Amino acid sequence: MTVKGEYASVGDLKMYYEIHGTGRPLILLHGAFMSATVYPALAESRQVIAVDLQGHGRTADIDRPFTFAQMADDTAALLKRLEIEQTDIFGYSMGGKVGLAMAIRHPELVRRLAIYGTTYKSFEESFSIDVLEFFKKVTPETFAPKDLKEPYERMSPAPNWKALAAKILESMKGFKGFSPEQMKAIKAEVFIGAGDHNDANLEHIVEMHKLIPKSQLAVFPNTEHKVMMTNPDKVLVQVKEFLDNGFETAAETKQATT
Amino acid sequence: MVLKPQLKQNKQRLKIMRKIIASEFHMRKIMNSKPNMKTTTFVLSILLSMLLAGVVSGQQKPTTGYAPVGGLKMYYEVHGSGDPVVLLHGAFMAISGDWNDWIGELSKTRKVIAIEMQGHGRTADIKRDLSYENLADDVAGLLDYLKIPNADIIGYSLGGGVAMQCAIRHPEKVRKVVSISAPYARDGWVKEANDFWPTFTWEVFKGTPMEAEYKRLSPTPDKFPDFVNHIKATALRPYDFGADKLKATKAPMFFIHGDADGVRLDHIAEMYRLKGGEIHGDMRPRSASRLAILPDTTHVTLMNCMTTIVPMVNDFLDAKPQKQ
Numbered sequence: 001m002t003v004k005g006e007y008a009s010v011g012d013l014k015m016y017y018e019i020h021g022t023g024r025p026l027i028l029l030h031g032a033f034m035s036a037t038v039y040p041a042l043a044e045s046r047q048v049i050a051v052d053l054q055g056h057g058r059t060a061d062i063d064r065p066f067t068f069a070q071m072a073d074d075t076a077a078l079l080k081r082l083e084i085e086q087t088d089i090f091g092y093s094m095g096g097k098v099g100l101a102m103a104i105r106h107p108e109l110v111r112r113l114a115i116y117g118t119t120y121k122s123f124e125e126s127f128s129i130d131v132l133e134f135f136k137k138v139t140p141e142t143f144a145p146k147d148l149k150e151p152y153e154r155m156s157p158a159p160n161w162k163a164l165a166a167k168i169l170e171s172m173k174g175f176k177g178f179s180p181e182q183m184k185a186i187k188a189e190v191f192i193g194a195g196d197h198n199d200a201n202l203e204h205i206v207e208m209h210k211l212i213p214k215s216q217l218a219v220f221p222n223t224e225h226k227v228m229m230t231n232p233d234k235v236l237v238q239v240k241e242f243l244d245n246g247f248e249t250a251a252e253t254k255q256a257t258t
Numbered sequence: 259m260v261l262k263p264q265l266k267q268n269k270q271r272l273k274i275m276r277k278i279i280a281s282e283f284h285m286r287k288i289m290n291s292k293p294n295m296k297t298t299t300f301v302l303s304i305l306l307s308m309l310l311a312g313v314v315s316g317q318q319k320p321t322t323g324y325a326p327v328g329g330l331k332m333y334y335e336v337h338g339s340g341d342p343v344v345l346l347h348g349a350f351m352a353i354s355g356d357w358n359d360w361i362g363e364l365s366k367t368r369k370v371i372a373i374e375m376q377g378h379g380r381t382a383d384i385k386r387d388l389s390y391e392n393l394a395d396d397v398a399g400l401l402d403y404l405k406i407p408n409a410d411i412i413g414y415s416l417g418g419g420v421a422m423q424c425a426i427r428h429p430e431k432v433r434k435v436v437s438i439s440a441p442y443a444r445d446g447w448v449k450e451a452n453d454f455w456p457t458f459t460w461e462v463f464k465g466t467p468m469e470a471e472y473k474r475l476s477p478t479p480d481k482f483p484d485f486v487n488h489i490k491a492t493a494l495r496p497y498d499f500g501a502d503k504l505k506a507t508k509a510p511m512f513f514i515h516g517d518a519d520g521v522r523l524d525h526i527a528e529m530y531r532l533k534g535g536e537i538h539g540d541m542r543p544r545s546a547s548r549l550a551i552l553p554d555t556t557h558v559t560l561m562n563c564m565t566t567i568v569p570m571v572n573d574f575l576d577a578k579p580q581k582q
Contacts, residue, residue, distance in 0.1 A: 196535060196549040202527040209517065217517035219551035221570055222544065222577075238553065248554055 005036075005058060010077040016058035017078060020048040025087040026243065027075065029095030030056065031117070031228070032168045033148040035155055041236040042090060042243070049082070051075060052155075053098065055164055060157040066171035068094070072101035076109055088112040088243050092228045094168075100178060103188045112246060114239045116193035117225045119200045120208050121177040131199045135172070140165035147229070183211035190215040191242040193235055195223030216247065320372075324380075327399030328392060333380035334373045334400060338365030341433075342409040343575070344397055345372040346417025349489050350468055352379025352475055356561060363568045364412070368575075371409065373400060374475075375420070377485050382477045388492040390499070394423035398431050410575050412436040414561065419499075425509040426499060435511040436571050439519055439557050443498035446525035455493045460486035505532040510546035512574040514567060516555030526551070548574055 007014045018036055020043050028050040030037055035057025036050035053071045055061030064070065075098065079087060088111050091099030096118025103110045119126035123135075140162045153159040190212045194205045196219055209217040218238055220227070227234050320335040335353060343364065347357055353372050364370050375393050377383035386392060397420065401409060408431050413421035418440025425432045441447055460483040463469050473479040511533050515526050526549070527535075534545035550570055552563060560567070 191553065196530070197544050202530065202535065202549075203524060206523040206527055209523070216553035217523070217551055218553040219549050221512065221514075221548040221550040221574065224544075242553065 003038075008078050008081050010074045010081070012062050012064070013054055013074055014060060015054075015074055015078055016052040018050045019082075020050070021046055023047050025049060025084050027051065027079070027087050027089045027099075029053065029075070029089060029091035029098050031093030031095055032056075032172075033152060033164065034092075034095075035151065037092075039090075039232050039236055041233050042240055049078075049084075049087075051078065053095070055167060057152070057155045058157065061160070061163070061167070065174075066167045068097040068101045068171070068175065069105060071098045072105050075102060076106040079109060085109070086111050088114075090114045090239055090243070091116075091118065093117045093225070097175075100183075100186075103186045103190070104178060104182045107185075107187045110188040112189045112191070112243050114191035114193065114242055116228060116235050116239070117195070117198055117200070118192075119204060120183060121204055122175060123173050125177060126200055126204055128199060128201055135169070138169070140169065143169075180211055183208065184213065186212050186214075188214070189242075189246050191218065191239060192216070193218045193220065193239065195220050195225060195227060197222065197224045199225050214247065216242065325400045325403045327403060328376075328396045329384050329386060330376055330381055330396060332373060332376070332396055332400060334371060334404075335361070336404075337361050337370045337372065338368055340368040341575070342369045342371060342406050344401070344409050344411045344421075345370055346375065346397070346411065346413035346420050347372075347378065348415030348417055349493070350378070350463075350486075351414075352471065354379065354471055354475065356564075360564055360568070363564060364571070367572065368410075371400070371404065371406070373397070375417070377488055379475045380477065383481065383485055383488060387495075388488055389495075390419050390423045390497060391427065393420040394427050397424050398428040401431050407431070408433050410434045410436070412438070412571065413440065414438040415440055415557070422499060422504065422507075422511070425507040425511070426503050429508050432509045434575055435507075435509050436514065436574065437511060438514045438567070439516065439521055439560050441521045441525050442501075442504050442529060443525075444496050445498070446521050446529075448520055448522055451520045455490060458490055460490075501528070501532055504529065507533070510548075510574075510579075512548040512550070512571065514550045514552070514560070514570070516552050516557065516560050518554070518556045519551075519560075520557035523551075546577075546579060 003018050003020055005016055005018045007016055016036065018038065020038050023046045026042060026046045026048050028037060028039070028042070028048060030053065033056070035052050038048055038050050042048060052059040054066060054074060086109060089099045089102060091097070091113070093116070096115030099113050099115055100118065100120060103113050124132065143165050144161065149161055152161060152164065192205060192209050192215055194200060205217070209215050220235060223234060320337045322333070322335045324331040324333055345361060345364065347353070351357060352374050353361070361370050361372050374381040376386070376388055376396065397411065410433050411421040411424050413419070413436070415438070418437035419442070421435045421437050422440065422442055425435050444452065463486060469482050472482045472485065513526060513530055515521055517523070519526070530547065530549040533547035535547060535549060552560065552566065555563060
């Protein structure tokens with residue numbers, strides 16, 4: 001099925017999006033360096049809206065730093081334009097942060113939010129030593145994995161990989177984290193997915209689960225951060241189950257914050 | 259991979275829950291106390307796994323026997339063929355009901371040695387502490403008796419703790435460990451679970467299927483109150499296997515839990531880290547140990563997740579060691 005992408009003017013941004021199918025809306029938010037990805041496992045029986053966030057894929061960058069709050073506001077504005085009053089969201093990695101920012105900043109818009117490979121605290125607090133060491137060394141010049149760079153350069157209306165990499169690194173390192181109060185105030189039902197070989201500090205993933213009032217936690221065995229690029233169904237079968245059915249376990253059985 | 263049973267199975271679960279809620283009323287009367295939701299939930303959770311009895315598996319007839327270990331006549335069954343794996347039930351359980359399904363599923367590709375631990379099922383109790391150490395030594399003794407040099411060990415709840423102790427105390431006999439919903443220290447249980455035991459008396463189980471199952475299987479059918487009290491004494495006793503000892507174990511471990519488990523999530527994260535977790539799988543060779551947390555799942559409903567858990571367990575047990 002070929003789907004024609006569209007652009008919507010959202011503030012100064014000309015934001016690219018694709019709509020697939022019909023049904024209850026589901027927004028897909030990609031990870032850093034990536035672009036609108038429509039996963040077949042999620043696309044059946046849904047109106048899937050996949051977007052390219054600022055500076056990513058087919059959405060040209062503008063003179064404005066990357067922040068997860070801004071990206072959330074862009075997506076919320078797009079929803080308004082499309083006259084969608086409430087949606088489910090799946091966000092991967094950076095897209096998960098944008099999803100959390102949407103649940104925090106636009107609570108009325110978000111029914112269920114599923115995230116995979118996402119942290120909520122500041123950069124230094126969130127990641128394992130492995131990752132922190134890696135990011136200490138990495139520069140926009142040296143970070144250029146083919147599987148990300150090539151599709152970007154093919155799609156972008158004005159490709160500038162180094163500028164993109166610089167802005168992404170800046171946004172990651174500059175992020176102060178969401179506060180516990182913001183997390184506690186999330187109204188949406190949230191599915192927190194992580195791999196047991198993911199990049200994030202497991203205790204912080206647990207903390208996130210404890211802070212969000214209506215959340216469930218899934219840790220996938222023998223699974224890494226990049227699984228969404230290599231074998232997404234490993235995660236998405238479970239994500240779909242959550243997006244379609246929500247919760248069964250009563251809230252009171254959830255472990256208390258200690 | 260699905261970390262949670264499909265909807266159909268969930269509906270089955272709900273049906274069972276409804277049945278249990280009906281018996282909850284009865285139990286509150288017995289307990290003769292103000293209904294305490296947390297306590298009741300915990301009692302119910304223990305009961306749940308017992309109530310799921312009645313499924314007859316179409317499996318081959320197992321080899322059965324009693325092994326003279328640790329002063330016990332320990333009942334065991336051997337099902338199927340392949341790499342040996344010892345299967346350890348939770349407290350108050352036996353080789354009956356749903357546990358038979360787990361045995362049937364695992365024995366499709368493995369030699370499953372299912373045992374009934376001290377005091378449970380067909381294994382009579384003796385005057386000896388029901389400690390993790392003693393129970394682990396029994397497992398090692400059984401392997402000697404069956405002339406099996408080493409085996410994988412899978413345990414649920416009490417059995418998960420025993421499995422970890424086997425790796426600590428008998429490293430040469432243990433290849434890999436799968437621990438389902440078990441902490442390595444008493445402090446690893448959620449507070450409600452630890453608070454529950456002092457208030458607990460055997461009468462809570464009076465007239466329940468758990469008591470009926472005990473009477474059906476035990477060589478000492480009239481000793482049910484003693485048996486329950488023996489487990490209570492174990493549950494009240496502080497224990498801690500030692501973080502350093504767990505860390506020093508050679509056997510890769512797979513920790514399987516629910517996000518609403520009776521084991522604290524922080525404790526789960528700590529256990530996994532002790533066993534080499536927190537490796538970025540995209541950047542370094544993976545640790546041999548694994549972790550799964552099933553969403554929207556409790557200590558008890560984990561037992562309903564066989565169709566999810568067994569494939570994960572098989573994948574873990576079959577994995578070849580990675581070059582580091």
